[in-house]
Amino acid sequence: MKRNELVFGRCMQRRKGGIKMQRKMQRLTVESLVSLLLVGCLTLGAVENPAIGLAIARGSFRVDSSEVWSNATLLDGMTIETARVGSDLRLNAGVRLNLAAESRGEVHRDRMVLERGVGELKNTTSYWIDARGLRVYSAAPRASARVGFDKDNRVLVAALNGPVRVMTSKGLLVANVVAGKTLVFDPQQAGAAAPTKVTGCLEKKGGRYLVTDETTNVTMELIGEGLEKQVGRRIEVTGVIDPTAKPAAPASSLVKITELKALPGACGRPAAGAGGWAALSTGAKAAIIGGIGVGTGVGIAAAAGAFKEEKKPVSP
Numbered sequence: 001m002k003r004n005e006l007v008f009g010r011c012m013q014r015r016k017g018g019i020k021m022q023r024k025m026q027r028l029t030v031e032s033l034v035s036l037l038l039v040g041c042l043t044l045g046a047v048e049n050p051a052i053g054l055a056i057a058r059g060s061f062r063v064d065s066s067e068v069w070s071n072a073t074l075l076d077g078m079t080i081e082t083a084r085v086g087s088d089l090r091l092n093a094g095v096r097l098n099l100a101a102e103s104r105g106e107v108h109r110d111r112m113v114l115e116r117g118v119g120e121l122k123n124t125t126s127y128w129i130d131a132r133g134l135r136v137y138s139a140a141p142r143a144s145a146r147v148g149f150d151k152d153n154r155v156l157v158a159a160l161n162g163p164v165r166v167m168t169s170k171g172l173l174v175a176n177v178v179a180g181k182t183l184v185f186d187p188q189q190a191g192a193a194a195p196t197k198v199t200g201c202l203e204k205k206g207g208r209y210l211v212t213d214e215t216t217n218v219t220m221e222l223i224g225e226g227l228e229k230q231v232g233r234r235i236e237v238t239g240v241i242d243p244t245a246k247p248a249a250p251a252s253s254l255v256k257i258t259e260l261k262a263l264p265g266a267c268g269r270p271a272a273g274a275g276g277w278a279a280l281s282t283g284a285k286a287a288i289i290g291g292i293g294v295g296t297g298v299g300i301a302a303a304a305g306a307f308k309e310e311k312k313p314v315s316p
Contacts, residue, residue, distance in 0.1 A: 052076050052109045053091035061087050079106050082117070096122040097129075100148075111135070118148035118300065120160075131155045132187050134174065134292070139163035143179070148300045150184065156300045158182040172241070172290045173252040175216035182297030183215070186285070193243075194291025196220075196255055199236045201267035202227065208248040211237065215286035216294050221247040224257035234263040241290060 053074045055063065062081040063072045074080075080087060081104040089097035089107060099105055103117020112119060113130045121129050121136070122144045128135045129147045132155050136147050143162025150156055157166055159177040166175040166185065177183050198213040198220060209227045212219040222237060239257035247254040285293040 050075075052107070053089060053095070055080055055087050055089050057082070057085050057087040059083075059085035061085070074107055076109050077106065079104065079115075091127070093124075093126075095124045095127045097127075098122075105129075114147055114149075116149070118146065121145045121147070130169075132185075133169055134185055134187055135167045135169060137165045137167070139165045139176070145177075146300055150298075152186075155185040155187070156182060156297045157185065158297065158300045168290060168292070173218055174289050174292050175218060175294055178217060182300055184295050184297040186293040188291055188293065193240065195238060195288060196241055196290060197236070197238045197288040198255075199263065199287065200234065202230045202233060202235050204228075204231045206248065208251075210248065210251055211235065213287050213289070215296065216289060218289060219251045221251040221254045222257055223254065224260065226260050227257075230260065230262055232267060234265055234267055236261045236263055 051073045054071055055061065055074055056071045058070075060067055060069050060083065061072075062068070062079075062083075063074075064079055065081075074089065074091070080089070080099055082099050082101050084101055086098060086100045086103070089099060089112075091097065091107075091109070097107075097112060098120040099112075100118040100120070103119065104115045105117075105119055106113040106115065110126075111128050111130050112121075119129050121127060121138055123138075123141070125138050125141060128137045129145065130136075131147050131149070132153075134155055134157075136145050136157055138145050140162040143164060144160040145164040146156075146158040146160055148156045157164060157175075157177055159179050159181055162179050164177040165173065166177065166183070167173050168187075174185065175183055198211060198216070198218075200211040200213050202222070203210045209222045209231070210219055211222055220241075222239070224237075224239065237255065237257045238259040239255040241253045241255055243253075245254040285295045287294045
C-alpha cells in the first residue's frame with residue numbers, strides 16, 4: 001500500500017513539474033514572439049526611414065531639439081539647428097550642404113527647407129534649398145548657391161561660382177542668377193496668375209516677340225498690341241503669365257501684356273537713372289515675375305563657420 005502511495009506521489013510531482021515546465025515554455029514562447037515582433041517593427045521602421053546622410057560640426061548643434069556634439073546621422077525630415085558654429089551636411093549621392101552658425105533647416109532627401117540663417121548648396125543640380133516657397137537650384141554641376149534672409153525676411157540668393165536657378169514650387173522660373181551676383185526676392189503673391197512686370201530689349205524671332213528681363217535674365221514671350229513698333233527698343237511691360245500656353249524657345253513663359261511702356265536708352269545701354277539699372281543701384285525691386293518682386297541684393301552673410309571649432313565643456 002505504501003509503495004503504491006509512493007509511486008502515486010512521484011507521478012503527481014512529475015505531472016506538476018510537467019505543467020510548470022509547460023507554462024514556462026508558453027511564457028518563453030510569448031516573450032520570444034513579442035521580442036520578434038518588436039525587432040521586426042524596428043527593422044521595418046529603419047527600412048522605411050533609412051539614413052540620408054551625416055551632419056558634422058566642430059562643436060555642438062541640435063537635431064530635432066536634442067543637443068549633439070561632433071556628428072549625427074540624418075534621417076529624412078530631421079531639423080538641424082546650429083548655434084555658435086555651422087554644420088557640414090554630407091548627404092547620400094554626393095550632395096553637400098553648409099548650414100551657417102545661428103541657422104535652422106529641415107533636411108529631406110531631395111531638399112532642405114531653410115527656416116533661419118544661411119544655407120549653401122554644392123556639387124549637385126538635383127537637390128534644392130526651399131526658402132519661403134522658392135526653390136533654389138545650382139544650374140551647373142560645380143556651381144554653388146547661397147541662400148539666406150534679410151532683416152525684412154526677404155530671400156537672398158547668391159551665385160558663388162556658377163549659375164543658379166530660382167523657381168516657384170509650381171515650376172515657374174523666376175530668375176537665372178549669374179555667377180558673382182546676388183538677388184533679393186519678395187514672394188508675396190507667388191503664382192502664374194499674379195502680375196508680372198519686366199524690363200528689357202524687345203526682340204522678334206520667327207514672328208514671336210521676346211524680352212529678357214535685365215535683372216532676372218529670364219526670357220518671356222509677349223503677346224498684345226503695340227509690340228511691333230517697339231522691336232529693338234527697351235520696354236517695360238506689365239501683364240499676366242498664361243500657364244496653359246507653350247512659349248517659343250528660349251522663353252520660359254508667355255505673358256499677355258496689359259501695359260506697354262517705351263524706355264529711353266538703346267538696347268544694352270539703359271539711360272542713366274532709367275529702368276532696371278536704377279533699381280540695381282538702389283536695391284529696389286527691378287522686376288516682378290508671378291507676383292514675386294526681384295531686385296539686386298546688398299550682399300549675404302558668408303556661410304562660414306562649418307569648420308570653426310567650439311570647445312566642449314568638461315564635465316565636473
